[in-house]
Amino acid sequence: MKKNLHLIDRSLRGIIGVTVTAFALFNGDYFQEPVLEVLLGVFGALNLISLATGWCPIYHLANISTRKPE
Numbered sequence: 362m363k364k365n366l367h368l369i370d371r372s373l374r375g376i377i378g379v380t381v382t383a384f385a386l387f388n389g390d391y392f393q394e395p396v397l398e399v400l401l402g403v404f405g406a407l408n409l410i411s412l413a414t415g416w417c418p419i420y421h422l423a424n425i426s427t428r429k430p431e
Contacts, residue, residue: 364415367427371412378408 366374382405385398392398411417420426 362414362416365420365426365428366411366415366417367429370427371415374408374417375412378405378412381405382409 381401385401385405388398415428
């Protein structure tokens with residue numbers, strides 16, 4: 362797995378991941394649909410995994426890299 366995310370991209374994914382995951386877990390009664398809560402939780406978790414690893418599977422499939430070449 363070759364890293365393909367720039368530091369700014371990783372930081373944004375971290376912010377989005379924490380926000381969306383927290384909202385999915387602690388939304389109260391805002392969403393009445395459990396499937397939507399699970400999808401939001403999965404989306405947030407995938408962003409947090411991308412933050413931790415520096416690798417995005419979607420970018421990999423599309424052959425995109427925001428990381429500067431070394």
